[in-house]
Amino acid sequence: MAFSRTEAQVTIAKLLELAYSRDKGMTAKIIAESGNAQLSIDQNGHATLSGSAGVLTFSGSPVLDSVGAKVKRVSISFTNRDEMKVGYRATFDLEYMRLSVNGEFDLEQLITSCSGLLCRAARALKGRNQAYEMELQRIMGH
Numbered sequence: 273m274a275f276s277r278t279e280a281q282v283t284i285a286k287l288l289e290l291a292y293s294r295d296k297g298m299t300a301k302i303i304a305e306s307g308n309a310q311l312s313i314d315q316n317g318h319a320t321l322s323g324s325a326g327v328l329t330f331s332g333s334p335v336l337d338s339v340g341a342k343v344k345r346v347s348i349s350f351t352n353r354d355e356m357k358v359g360y361r362a363t364f365d366l367e368y369m370r371l372s373v374n375g376e377f378d379l380e381q382l383i384t385s386c387s388g389l390l391c392r393a394a395r396a397l398k399g400r401n402q403a404y405e406m407e408l409q410r411i412m413g414h
Contacts, residue, residue: 313345
């Protein structure tokens, strides 16, 4: 199974949701803080979200296990561009390929849209419904 650009963007959203569910205050501080933040995940699923506001560790395995491809490493750099607009550049090292994606999202919209973005994204991956993919791309900036 190929790992697509859209699936990478959904994976980023799910990883942020997982970090947020682990410690919403720290996650929001790290991502919303002016400057840069980094999310790294190793092949064992150990995830570290870090920035000038602090460090949060959690297991990224639930998200990586749902990818459908063997993930060796994930590295995502976030840059807070304009209040709640956050840019990202992500590299997914998979068993047989490397995929890089970049874009931006509205942090407030992402955090408050569990019933929105993530649910729509999950349906998009299952049914490939064009309307849901368009909504995901709109939110993620592509």
